[in-house]
Amino acid sequence: MTGNRWLRQIEENPGHSAWYIERFRTMAAEGRDLHGEARLIDAMVDRGARILDAGCGPGRVGGHLAELGHLVVGVDIDPALIAAAEQDHPGSRWLVGDLSELDLEPDRFDAIVCAGNVVTFLDPATRRTVLERLGAHLADGGRLVVGFGGGRDYGFDEFDADVAAAGLEGEVRLSSWDLRPFTPTSEFLVAILGRAGARG
Secondary structure (H helix, E strand, O other), rough: OOHHHHHHHHHHOOOHHHHHHHHHHHHHHHOOOOOHHHHHHHHHOOOOOOOOOOOOOOOOHHHHHHOOOEEEEEEEHHHHHHHHHHHHHOOOEEEOOHHHHHHOOOOOOOEEEEOOOOOHHHHHHHHHHHHHHHOEEEEEEEEEEEEOOOOEEEEHHHHHHHHHHHOEEEEEEEOOOOOOOOOOOOEEEEEEEEOOOOOO
């Protein structure tokens, strides 16, 4: 199957976006810790950094980063999720858009976060293009952090090949957002990437 898998889910279940939004609102109201991804990104940048939340959903990660004092732009393909982000996390810039067509020129970001298995929902034909577009929006020395689980029709080896083809390179590989090391048996990958040849 091809095509964006999030849009396909909405087509099959028109109530999916509303369910997703309320799920995280309920978890937040219950006091659940929803900020593991944001803590990692916050530790990587200076206060007041420019951060892109790629596939931001209802703003869970980007909204918290804004509360911590960063300048956040969030992009998601689902207008319902962007509307929720605007409602729940006012003050940041939330945009409806396809990451494969991302063009925020002349904006460059100190960090780009792509959490929540976003890369596994992309149209497989656009995965490399998305990585290229995200890489093009990195400031000098900026880093892209991608997190996703295995068993979602996007193998870690295939992701690595797409990273290289997109002109990026891995800097750190973790198996969780709380800094546990990646091993051959890991079922989740958090990859910290930079533009190839940009280090040093």
